[in-house]
Amino acid sequence: MHVKSDIQNTGKDRLPWWTWVVPFVVLHLGSQVAIMTRYDQGVADYYLPTAISVILVNIWGPWRTIPAAYINATLSTYLWDVENALLWPVYAFPETLMVFLSWYWFTYRLKGKYWLPNIRNLLLFLVFGLSLPILIEIALLESVQVYFGEHDISDALPYFTRNILSEFIANFGLTLPVLTFVTPWLQRRHLLYITPPTLLPMPGPARRQVIEVGVVFAVLTALTYLIPFERFWFIYGILSLYIALRHGFGGAIITNLYILLITYIIPTLAEGGGPASMDVIYIFLGTSMLFVFAAITGRVISDLRITEKQLYLQNAQLELANKELDHFVYSVSHDLSAPLKSILGLVAVNRLATTHEEKSETVNKIETSVVKLESLIREILDYSYNKRLQLKVEPICLKTLCSEILDSLAFMEGYHNIKILMETDGVSEVYNDRTRLKLILNNRLAFIKIPGPTKPKQNPFSVFFLQ
Known part of the structure; x- marks a missing residue:
């Protein structure tokens, strides 16, 4: 409660x-x-x-x-x-x-x-x-x-x-x-x-750790019956230090507590009081120093293991970030190629134009493609920045978004040789991050295989949005 x-x-x-x-x-x-x-x-x-x-x-x-x-x-x-x-x-x-x-x-x-x-x-x-x-x-x-x-x-x-x-x-x-x-x-x-x-x-110690510490405890218990603690107290400190090196801070302080119980508290309680002789001062001094040294050693070992684990996780995160960066660069390169192909197509059309009006119209279309290319670059930069932030979920009209993407591809050579059908299957609006969704769709649509002049003029390509 x-x-x-x-x-x-x-x-x-x-x-x-x-x-x-x-x-x-x-x-x-x-x-x-x-x-x-x-x-x-x-x-x-x-x-x-x-x-x-x-x-x-x-x-x-x-x-x-x-x-x-x-x-x-x-x-x-x-x-x-x-x-x-x-x-x-x-x-x-x-x-x-x-x-x-x-x-x-x-x-x-x-x-x-x-x-x-x-x-x-x-x-x-x-x-x-x-x-x-x-x-x-x-x-x-x-x-x-x-x-x-x-x-x-x-x-x-x-x-x-x-x-x-x-x-x-x-x-x-x-x-x-x-x-x-x-x-x-x-x-x-x-x-x-x-x-x-x-x-x-x-x-939560592993089974192997429990067995190893249990064996050491058994050895410590046997020592209390085989050799006088007053003369060989340092052996207990050495075993505590061994546990500290093997199992870190937790093992060290548990071992120290067990040594305290079997060598000091339990014998003192069994005898009905502590020894009157002041010679135990030297034993107390040596034991306390070994206890402290074992605890500090164990704490350092545990800290090193924690740091090692953190470094391992950070390296794994860096490797994942590098893979994502490679994928991002690959995707962006294709996102940028679509408007550039459209501009190249307009340049070819401009060379074939014979009148001033046709050339002016082609230049205006090139300018429109450049503006859309600049917009795409700005969105890519925004995406790179916002990737470290939370998603911005907002209502998105699918037809409007697809129209914007297709407009950026309109001046690619052979674009008018295909027929694109947009079907939303009754879903006119979705909730998502607009910038990320646009990048995904733009990346997909940029790989439309446009037929050349000798191919049939109609090669319908349909885009479906499933709810």
Whole structure:
């Protein structure tokens, strides 16, 4: 159920009422999952509400998302063992600011396209939609925790570094695939706050691609049981890069999400929390760099393939245009030959004329043929210009149009040796583009085989117009 907006030219849809409620539900569920990845008081490795909020603020707008993010963060603060209720709004402020800055910088100021259609939008999203807002969020959060005595100032830097990397991995791993693959589905159901200007293609991988990616996923799953992730984490990044080179951006971000699930989120949930050791900082750093490198590589590969396809289509259009141009030149050459033949016939008649009156009459007829030739050239130029424009459909009298064409052929040698019958079969008027129709008929009538002086004087030629 949806209601279309009255202001469709802005690219916005009026969303249904339940889009005001869903953010509270999914953010609360994200908070419950985040609690299970906590490694110390007030901090967790995978805080999902910020990633969910970044997704929602782009697809459903800031008014539905930012208040819900702040309310959820405030009411969920007690889950992090903050007993003083007066501090709950303070602890909720950094993540709310992160969501606002992500939307303000990337979507509002830079006019970024959140469905990430090219490398430019991906880089803008990584920098202004994730990295800088997360940096500010974690800096404020750690400052608050140090100020209120939750963390010692000597431990602030390790906490700050670990939280930035884990927050980035969680946001990067979740937001990219959701915004890329879910946006086309929501667009077709008019469930987007700001609709893309064109219809986004639905992802539809080929069977071969599904099999290949499935094999890689099976290998990744087997690796989690065979080798310790802490020592061989780079192998997962290499496999993600392989998928990026083979299948582009979509394959890369899906692989990154799968690696995030099987190596980080699922083991952390199974163990009831993240590891207390700060040695995971180096793993987070290396993994996040490989994830970003794979996503950027995949986006570049996809852009190159899109450009290659566009070039192929443009080349096909150019070849078609060249064929049409050849056909046009061929047709025009015959259209011009008919009046010229008429003029040549009059010149031959003029040579045989013996009186001044006959010569004057012949010259006047030559002038008439030249004027009609000029008119034909002008119509050809108009046709060449109007070919790139829409058809101009108008009522056309068939007999009048045929008479104009036959008049241009009247002075061809031997023209009077034939008899032309025009029959419209009851159709006196048609609706069409007059210039184009005249060129077609003129091209057809110019090929009438006119008998010579020794041929019979009457060789009737009939023109029929069928409805």
